[in-house]
Every structure is written in structure tokens, then in C-alpha cells.
Amino acid sequence: MVERKFDAAAHVDHMAPVVGIEIVPEWRNGVIVNLETAARMAELVLNFPLDDHVEIANVFEAGK
């Protein structure tokens, strides 16, 4: 497995046009800092082993 590596600045530059948002220079650093925080949170969540049969917590009830 390739080691996970998250470059928040590169991610912002690539993804902002993908989702159609403009990030002006005054906001860019704040967005990067927030993404780095999210990446640390994701690291905690992704490192937790879960059985294949654990489903997501959302429940969809047809016909409701």
C-alpha cells in the first residue's frame, strides 16, 4: 500500500474548480488550514479497522 499523503494546498488548487468554487487569495490559507484539520480527523477515522459488514449509519426507508 502506498503511504497516504495529503497535500492540502495542491488539493485546493485542483478541487476548487472541480466543484465550481472560487477561492480568492485572502481565503486560500484559511481553507488550507481547515482541510489539514479535516485530513487529521480523517486519518483517525480511516485508521480504525471495521468489519466488512458494518454499514453506514444512515437508514433509508423506501415508501416513507
Place this chain on the structure above:
Amino acid sequence: MTLDPINGTASEIADLVNSRQITARDIVRRSLDRISAIDEAVNAFTDVTADRALAEADKVDARIAAGEQLALAGVPYGVKNLFDINGLSTRAGSKINRDHPPATADSPLITRLSEAGAVCLGALNMGEYAYDFTGRNAHDGDAKNPHDLKRMTGGSSSGSGAAVAAGLVALSLGSDTNGSIRVPSSFCGIFGLKPTYGRLSRSHSFPFTWSLDHLGPFARSVKDLSLAFDVLQGPDASDPHLASRPPVYASEELDFLPRDLRVARAGGYFCNPGFPLANKAVDVVAEALIGSGGITVKGGHLIDDIEIPEAERARAAAYLITNAESSTLHLQRLQTRAADFDPETRDRFLAGTLLPAGWVIAAQRFRSWYRAAVNRLFEEVDVILAPATPFPALYRDQLTMSLNGQEVPARPNIGLFTQPISFAGLPVAAVPVWLEGERMPIAVQVIAAPWREDIALKVARRLELLGTAKAPIAMITGD
């Protein structure tokens, strides 16, 4: 009973109105006068609906004259400005939503309070789109802590906390996604109830994070909190997250604790030595409960340091789900009007639009594991105690806090003790404690098993009867 009837609790006001010692109109007039006198300093209200309130009061007085007795007769209340109020644009703390057309109906929770005789005085300040633990707001100005106007109210239900603490209303409604009822309860020194996830209808309230949003009441007494909770429950087909559970009524036998109640204290993550006042508050509450009797404890003491498993990971997962869902909700606004967001939420929302999908789905899977693990704890205990906030209210201009030796932004981190609890959907009564030598209050979370709000409220009531928890009206002094 205090001299001015509006200093009374909701149940005291209702008793006076039901017994025709005072009219609902008189209560409302006095409350409107107090808002005029004080709210410029506190900034709790964003909209005061005076005409509506007087008309509602007259209806209550007519019902009393016709012989009705109403649980909340004439009780003045306000709602966080994410609840729909007929005739007002639901701003949800934002500038952008002011362009929305006015709501054409009240939220069902408002309707239920009105049916019980309570009178809505208006909409209350909040952090933009509820993404906030501070009470700061660039558009409407910060709500200010009535116990010290230089300090934060906590957020995001900032005005809901401030209005009750300042005695502007006896009751308020707020929302709690990661702590937004429990944090203002702690900072403003009032009682707050975050019910079980799925307990109360969220329809006709502006959403923040579908997977985690809860609505609930604030009050200055546990009886009032229970009366409001009893009234607010009920079915609503228009809220897909509302659970099909029978209501649980708390106010009838509020003073009686179940026999042999098992109480534990959350250890590990929740006992951070960097937050001594939070730990002290939990000590004080635990000691009061032990001393009061009726509490079963293993080996004659509280089951100390019960471990809520993977609490830090739960907080991380809640963070990711919140960031992604809320940013997706606001995507179009972020594409077209990002400059109109509060600078303190904008960067967080923008970042949330860019999260890899797998992070969020992993967080939702982890939530299932966590729910099962937390549910197992309640085979051993009935109640878990944990701090509501790491410290009492910060000064309004304090933007960072110390966490495990690092200086981190305060806005996303004040809720570090509330977030893992709501992630499991557990009901919590926040009880305010005034530690010896401290000027400002701090609350403790009284956490019960899912769907057992009655137990959390009974324990909160016991703490109130013991004098350990209380919510006095603030004396407003200059800024």
C-alpha cells in the same frame, strides 16, 4: 417568588396566569419592556415580534377566561432564528438568507408551545448557519454573556442562552448538532436539554447537518425544561429523521429518582488535566449525587472512569460529517455568494466542499460501530457524567485555546466534550454549576441511555434540589 413575576420560572408564571393573578398580556408587556431596556447590551434578539406576542397573549387570556388550564400559560419564550416564524425570513444567522421570502407557517415546535399557552416574543441570535461554538456573528453582532458582557455566550444557540440567562424570557428553543445547546448552557449558566437524536421534529427549521441536527429547550429550572420537553414531543410525518418512538413524559414524577440508579463518570478523553475547572465541576456533581442517596454504586463509590470508547475518533467522525454535509447544503451559496458569508464560517464551509467522499462514508460507517459500543455501556450504568465545556466562557475576543499543549482555534474546539456524545445521539441535560471562587458558571453533561430523557432530567432535578446546579438571572452591568 420574586417580586417581578417575569423573574419567575415558566411554571411559576403559568401558575399565576392559570390562577388569574396576572394576565398573559401583562407578562408579555413586562417582558417586552425588559427587552427594550436590556437587549441593546445583550444582543440576544434579532427580531422582536411584539404585535404577534400581544395577540397571542390575548388568546391565552381568552382561553383561561373560558376555563382552560394551560401547562405554559403566558410563558414568554424566544427561538433561535433558524426556526420558521410565520411572517419572518428564517435567517439562520446569515446575511444571505435574509433574501428568502418570509416563512408562511410556524415550525411545529412553536405551534406546540403556543397550544400549551406559551407566547413567542421573537427570534434569537445565533452563529452563522449554526457552524459555531462561540456566539460570534459578523452580521448581527455577537450575543453577549449576560453574566459578563465581555464574554462569549457560547454557540451556536447564542441568543437562546443569553435571553434565558438575562431573564428576557423564561424559555427558549435552540438546536444542537455537536453541542450548540450544551455549550451556551455552560457559558450562560442555564439548563439545557439535548434530546435523543430523532426525538423532536426538525421540520420547518433551517438545517445544518442532517445526520446530527437536534432541537431542544433551554430554561432556568429543570421543571421548566421538562414541561417544555413534554409539550414538544409528538409525531410529524414531514420530518424523515423523526423516530417512531412513544413519547416519554418527564415532568410528572420529576422529583423521584429511579431506585438504585447507577451513575458513572466519563474517564479518559473526558478527564483532560488541561481543563481543571471542567474536572472540578464533574467532581462537585458526582459528590453531590453520592451524598444524596438513592444512587447505586459499585463498591460504594461512583463507577469512576468508565471509558466511552473511541471518543476522540467519534469527535473526528462527527467533524467530517458536519463539514461535508453542511458544505454540500451551502454549495450553491458558496459558488455564488461566498463573500457574503461570515469570515469565521466561510473558510470552513469552503474546505468542506472539497473533502474526499471516502472520508465521510468512513465516518458514517464508524458511527454504526460507535453507536453499538456506546449502547453497551448502558447495560452497566444508567447515567454518565462528563463536562459540557473545557472551561467557563472565554472573552469574546479570545479566538484560540490551549488543547494538549497546542494553541488551536477556539471556534471549532470548544465542543470537544459535547461532540462525541451527540454523535451517539444520546440525550443530555446540561446542568450549570457555580464553582467556589469562580465568577462564571460551567455546566456538566448528565447523559442517559437513548430515549431516556426522563432519567437525565430527574438527575438534573436532584442536582437542582440539592443546590448543586442553579440558573440565576444575571445582573446586567455595563459593557
